[in-house]
Amino acid sequence: MVPTGLAQASRVDDPIYREIEGVIENIKARAGWSEGLPAKRNLYGEPITREGGVGPDIFSPIYMKTKPNDPGVKALVELDLYPGRLSKKLKGVELTDHEYERYQILRGKALKKQLHDLVQMPGFNDMPPGVRRDLIEPILDNTREAAQETLLLMFPELVIRMMEQYGGSLTEQYVQ
Numbered sequence: 001m002v003p004t005g006l007a008q009a010s011r012v013d014d015p016i017y018r019e020i021e022g023v024i025e026n027i028k029a030r031a032g033w034s035e036g037l038p039a040k041r042n043l044y045g046e047p048i049t050r051e052g053g054v055g056p057d058i059f060s061p062i063y064m065k066t067k068p069n070d071p072g073v074k075a076l077v078e079l080d081l082y083p084g085r086l087s088k089k090l091k092g093v094e095l096t097d098h099e100y101e102r103y104q105i106l107r108g109k110a111l112k113k114q115l116h117d118l119v120q121m122p123g124f125n126d127m128p129p130g131v132r133r134d135l136i137e138p139i140l141d142n143t144r145e146a147a148q149e150t151l152l153l154m155f156p157e158l159v160i161r162m163m164e165q166y167g168g169s170l171t172e173q174y175v176q
Helices: 004-013 023-031 071-078 097-119 129-154 156-165
Strands: none
Touching: 071 097, 071 129, 097 129, 129 156
16 A cells, blocks of 8 residues: 555654554554654663665665674573563553553663673573573563552553453452
């Protein structure tokens, strides 16, 4: 529906990968109207950007991707730990685009700091893989849970939606 040349030009204008969930959003992204769509984010909650193409970017069908030089990501890969994307639901309630973006950023910043602090600790790389794994896995869980708690404090309307979904009673189980 959108000519390839226009789609290639839009990639030069907006180097950020966008969350695309439907046909309309896909057309918007290809036509160069993607800036209103939420950014795709990496493990650390940072926007994922396109890198340069082979040759002039606007004409290149081939985009290059450099390997991340991040000690936290390196440790995760070495230990075969591949945390998935955060769910767009919190306790069964769908997050808005803005709430989901904040959730990713909150978790990502905390994860980056804690993971970097851990892997840069003297002797970390000398530990057996099982011990390193046992140290990293709780960080993955704890940063996600802390981001959820902060999100509930930032967005009272999310708490209201949760209360409505669960019949007006929000027990300890749903606000952890």
